[in-house]
Amino acid sequence: MAKDFPTRQENYSEWYNVLVKKAELAENSEVRGCMVIRPYGYSIWERMQRVLDDMFKETGHVNAYFPLFIPKSYLSKEADHVEGFAKECAVVTHHRLMANPNGKGLVVDPEAKLEEELIIRPTSETIIWSTYKNWIQSYRDLPILVNQWANVVRWELRTRMFLRTTEFLWQEGHTAHASKEEAVFETRQMLDVYAEFAEKTLGIPVIKGVKTPNERFAGAEDTYCIEAFMQDGKALQAGTSHFLGQNFAKAFDVKFANKENQLEYVWATSWGVSTRLIGALIMSHSDDDGLRLPPVLAPIQVVIVPIYRKEAEKEAVTEKCREVGKMLKAAGIRVKIDEDDKKQPGWKFAEWEMKGVPVRLGMGPRDLAANQVEVARRDLKTKENMSLDGDFIGKINDLLDNIQATLYQQIKDLRDARTYKADTLADFKALLEGENGGFIYAHWDGTTETELKIKELTGATIRCIPLDNPLEEGVCIYSGKPSTQRVLFAKAY
Amino acid sequence: MAKDFPTRQENYSEWYNVLVKKAELAENSEVRGCMVIRPYGYSIWERMQRVLDDMFKETGHVNAYFPLFIPKSYLSKEADHVEGFAKECAVVTHHRLMANPNGKGLVVDPEAKLEEELIIRPTSETIIWSTYKNWIQSYRDLPILVNQWANVVRWELRTRMFLRTTEFLWQEGHTAHASKEEAVFETRQMLDVYAEFAEKTLGIPVIKGVKTPNERFAGAEDTYCIEAFMQDGKALQAGTSHFLGQNFAKAFDVKFANKENQLEYVWATSWGVSTRLIGALIMSHSDDDGLRLPPVLAPIQVVIVPIYRKEAEKEAVTEKCREVGKMLKAAGIRVKIDEDDKKQPGWKFAEWEMKGVPVRLGMGPRDLAANQVEVARRDLKTKENMSLDGDFIGKINDLLDNIQATLYQQIKDLRDARTYKADTLADFKALLEGENGGFIYAHWDGTTETELKIKELTGATIRCIPLDNPLEEGVCIYSGKPSTQRVLFAKAY
Numbered sequence: 001m002a003k004d005f006p007t008r009q010e011n012y013s014e015w016y017n018v019l020v021k022k023a024e025l026a027e028n029s030e031v032r033g034c035m036v037i038r039p040y041g042y043s044i045w046e047r048m049q050r051v052l053d054d055m056f057k058e059t060g061h062v063n064a065y066f067p068l069f070i071p072k073s074y075l076s077k078e079a080d081h082v083e084g085f086a087k088e089c090a091v092v093t094h095h096r097l098m099a100n101p102n103g104k105g106l107v108v109d110p111e112a113k114l115e116e117e118l119i120i121r122p123t124s125e126t127i128i129w130s131t132y133k134n135w136i137q138s139y140r141d142l143p144i145l146v147n148q149w150a151n152v153v154r155w156e157l158r159t160r161m162f163l164r165t166t167e168f169l170w171q172e173g174h175t176a177h178a179s180k181e182e183a184v185f186e187t188r189q190m191l192d193v194y195a196e197f198a199e200k201t202l203g204i205p206v207i208k209g210v211k212t213p214n215e216r217f218a219g220a221e222d223t224y225c226i227e228a229f230m231q232d233g234k235a236l237q238a239g240t241s242h243f244l245g246q247n248f249a250k251a252f253d254v255k256f257a258n259k260e261n262q263l264e265y266v267w268a269t270s271w272g273v274s275t276r277l278i279g280a281l282i283m284s285h286s287d288d289d290g291l292r293l294p295p296v297l298a299p300i301q302v303v304i305v306p307i308y309r310k311e312a313e314k315e316a317v318t319e320k321c322r323e324v325g326k327m328l329k330a331a332g333i334r335v336k337i338d339e340d341d342k343k344q345p346g347w348k349f350a351e352w353e354m355k356g357v358p359v360r361l362g363m364g365p366r367d368l369a370a371n372q373v374e375v376a377r378r379d380l381k382t383k384e385n386m387s388l389d390g391d392f393i394g395k396i397n398d399l400l401d402n403i404q405a406t407l408y409q410q411i412k413d414l415r416d417a418r419t420y421k422a423d424t425l426a427d428f429k430a431l432l433e434g435e436n437g438g439f440i441y442a443h444w445d446g447t448t449e450t451e452l453k454i455k456e457l458t459g460a461t462i463r464c465i466p467l468d469n470p471l472e473e474g475v476c477i478y479s480g481k482p483s484t485q486r487v488l489f490a491k492a493y
Numbered sequence: 494m495a496k497d498f499p500t501r502q503e504n505y506s507e508w509y510n511v512l513v514k515k516a517e518l519a520e521n522s523e524v525r526g527c528m529v530i531r532p533y534g535y536s537i538w539e540r541m542q543r544v545l546d547d548m549f550k551e552t553g554h555v556n557a558y559f560p561l562f563i564p565k566s567y568l569s570k571e572a573d574h575v576e577g578f579a580k581e582c583a584v585v586t587h588h589r590l591m592a593n594p595n596g597k598g599l600v601v602d603p604e605a606k607l608e609e610e611l612i613i614r615p616t617s618e619t620i621i622w623s624t625y626k627n628w629i630q631s632y633r634d635l636p637i638l639v640n641q642w643a644n645v646v647r648w649e650l651r652t653r654m655f656l657r658t659t660e661f662l663w664q665e666g667h668t669a670h671a672s673k674e675e676a677v678f679e680t681r682q683m684l685d686v687y688a689e690f691a692e693k694t695l696g697i698p699v700i701k702g703v704k705t706p707n708e709r710f711a712g713a714e715d716t717y718c719i720e721a722f723m724q725d726g727k728a729l730q731a732g733t734s735h736f737l738g739q740n741f742a743k744a745f746d747v748k749f750a751n752k753e754n755q756l757e758y759v760w761a762t763s764w765g766v767s768t769r770l771i772g773a774l775i776m777s778h779s780d781d782d783g784l785r786l787p788p789v790l791a792p793i794q795v796v797i798v799p800i801y802r803k804e805a806e807k808e809a810v811t812e813k814c815r816e817v818g819k820m821l822k823a824a825g826i827r828v829k830i831d832e833d834d835k836k837q838p839g840w841k842f843a844e845w846e847m848k849g850v851p852v853r854l855g856m857g858p859r860d861l862a863a864n865q866v867e868v869a870r871r872d873l874k875t876k877e878n879m880s881l882d883g884d885f886i887g888k889i890n891d892l893l894d895n896i897q898a899t900l901y902q903q904i905k906d907l908r909d910a911r912t913y914k915a916d917t918l919a920d921f922k923a924l925l926e927g928e929n930g931g932f933i934y935a936h937w938d939g940t941t942e943t944e945l946k947i948k949e950l951t952g953a954t955i956r957c958i959p960l961d962n963p964l965e966e967g968v969c970i971y972s973g974k975p976s977t978q979r980v981l982f983a984k985a986y
Contacts, residue, residue, distance in 0.1 A: 131520075
């Protein structure tokens with residue numbers, strides 16, 4: 001490996017940072033904790049948005065847009081919410097700059113102080129529920145099934161590109177319902193949408209579960225989540241769906257007249273995924289040579305590289321590449337022909353490998369003569385010649401399907417191989433710290449106190465109580481108190 | 494008219510505000526100057542985004558994302574830019590709230606003061622050019638053709654939904670080039686993209702032109718624009734494309750090695766359109782009964798309303814409506830079947846009229862028997878029966894084309910009828926203040942002094958110097974000094 005690109009084995013964390021830069025996904029900006037999402041990284045986000053947005057719309061949701069600013073007083077209205085979100089946030093206090101009286105640069109104009117400070121939204125429950133109050137009078141106005149694509153800001157102390165940044169992009173669904181049952185159904189439905197998206201589009205197996213009270217979203221009655229396994233054995237929370245009960249309806253006084261014309265508080269959910277998923281994608285599939293993108297998601301599924309030595313060969317080879325490109329494009333495959341003649345084929349191969357394009361086609365004069373291409377698959381790094389006669393498109397489509405399945409299977413196999421049961425705290429620690437540490441199912445007594453103590457002693461947290469968890473009698477690995485089921489522990493991003 | 498919905502004649506400004514609310518496009522939020530874009534309004538924005546984004550990509554652009562925050566010092570780096578944008582902006586000074594020591598609510602934590610204040614981007618030239626500095630070394634790195642979809646904030650004193658809001662949504666293209674010629678070409682190309690989008694998608698005729706120095710974007714060498722005519726005779730700037738010269742490259746020290754390996758400053762452009770276009774759309778096409786949406790843009794192109802009196806008729810009629818809906822959908826037409834049985838057909842007719850759906854199909858038991866539908870077009874308010882036999886889809890598609898063309902022609906005819914030439918200031922004022930006031934072409938001596946004086950005396954501003962303007966000798970209507978061409982004056986939004 002090049003000195004500036006460590007292997008995962010050598011330094012997983014540094015490997016991640018270098019890969020993000022080398023694959024031109026993102027870079028740190030000069031604004032503390034904020035990243036610049038570069039065009040290639042953003043094209044991956046656009047693909048995620050498109051697929052998710054279609055799924056949201058198919059389940060009856062519509063998009064809307066609410067203000068970036070939240071009046072400070074809104075944050076105080078829901079008691080738990082304020083604890084979770086008022087701590088570290090960007091606060092707008094003034095609305096004007098003026099020339100510095102000393103002549104150098106700009107200063108805040110003290111005359112332009114806001115009467116009430118505004119917070120940049122860390123999440124939008126409060127501004128949205130203050131709006132829903134005006135939209136909801138009767139059961140006829142329900143349900144409201146709204147999603148928002150937006151930027152949010154949380155003033156994080158330690159940041160890492162995609163995984164934890166001060167500003168990030170996300171979607172946040174905010175729904176309002178006439179009954180608890182309907183709201184719980186919605187919460188679970190959106191968890192299923194996220195799980196399907198993770199597994200089928202991102203190629204990442206996930207465990208669906210519910211968070212412990214300690215890990216719940218601030219203001220929720222229940223937080224459901226999908227937890228993914230990263231190649232270094234850590235867990236990554238890849239999406240959450242919250243059943244908010246009537247907490248926000250009570251905080252913002254949102255009532256509806258039911259069919260019997262009685263006033264009731266409205267039931268709520270919220271759910272979101274963010275650009276963090278790009279971090280999950282990288283850490284699930286990539287190898288020491290760069291990204292490996294699942295074909296369903298990849299902005300470029302097939303890259304075609306013309307290969308020639310002499311100028312005389314260039315035209316015929318390039319022409320054929322374009323023809324193949326057109327054929328693939330007509331079949332709905334996202335294809336790019338790399339005609340840049342300032343770069344050598346070897347350089348291009350390495351670049352597209354780094355960027356994780358699932359299939360690379362190489363075409364030289366000999367291939368042209370034999371009416372074939374060299375097909376290289378990014379996942380297994382194998383190559384074969386493929387004839388352009390016969391069902392070429394069918395074979396490429398099969399290959400893309402196979403790569404999608406292979407990436408999923410590889411990370412699933414790794415996760416399964418590194419998932420353990422532990423019955424004592426000593427076993428738990430040994431498994432967690434071992435070189436193949438990963439997910440550990442263990443008994444827990446159900447208290448926050450024990451949960452925090454285990455975290456303090458081991459660094460692992462309860463990722464979730466998996467749904468459809470088998471019941472099993474046992475004793476808590478820390479307190480020895482009785483327990484009815486194992487929960488999922490891991491170190492986490 | 495209902496008391497709460499004045500006609501355009503009675504009160505154009507109030508008509509606009511009421512329409513925005515009644516059509517459920519947007520509403521004012523409790524945050525000063527910020528609106529909530531409701532789902533129907535947002536679906537119009539999504540259609541605009543989709544069409545524009547495809548046009549940007551076809552002309553070689555890619556999307557990226559840059560930070561929301563701009564360090565205060567960046568704004569001072571380009572001398573003109575600071576004048577234009579440092580005045581009224583949202584300033585983040587702190588990064589934490591804390592419980593009020595007096596026990597009531599939250600206060601800003603004085604310990605969490607930022608070393609350097611951050612501005613919420615009013616536009617992103619500065620943060621983007623500080624990034625481009627790292628992306629550009631040689632002519633091989635050029636051009637950079639990047640667009641960003643984002644929210645921006647300008648602290649406006651007087652706000653109006655869509656037309657001028659503190660926070661708004663937009664796209665901003667920021668390109669970097671190796672030569673002046675290429676940058677000028679890009680500036681003009683994007684102006685053409687905007688003009689084509691306005692005319693073909695929004696159905697709004699526009700005049701392409703260049704701004705006077707006084708109306709230029711802060712930091713630009715030239716600002717090109719498209720100007721649209723609103724039904725009340727005012728102009729609305731619907732998009733701008735700026736040739737920035739080397740101003741930002743110099744401010745952020747961005748140089749490239751040319752083919753001769755000499756260092757040169759990079760050439761720049763920027764261009765943008767915003768949610769303001771929804772305001773333009775409303776004021777171009779709507780009538781006293783509500784919105785009229787051009788079919789190419791309309792989120793719903795055809796709405797189908799089942800009509801029945803008895804429960805016994807309901808099933809057959811609804812079934813047939815669904816069948817027709819399926820047929821239209823299969824042909825790529827965006828269709829909605831309004832099956833809500835809590836509302837009467839008459840109520841639905843008025844609602845879809847208000848929301849501007851171009852074509853409404855009504856289907857009752859008699860239509861069912863005759864295998865026909867009643868077709869109502871929103872633009873002309875005419876109705877006809879149309880057989881479902883024969884080329885029904887073809888006829889609906891023709892109708893949609895015809896409505897698109899009609900809306901365009903109506904506002905173009907109105908604009909042309911209300912476009913004048915004036916040769917004296919007295920004529921100018923009389924035409925402008927007349928009940929059919931509108932666009933006025935008049936001679937101007939080319940000075941900012943005269944431009945401002947005319948504005949002061951009449952309220953009209955120079956909208957642009959139209960491209961391909963015919964040269965014509967004359968004298969300035971204010972100063973009497975010689976002039977070589979007429980420029981376009983109007984009152985403006």
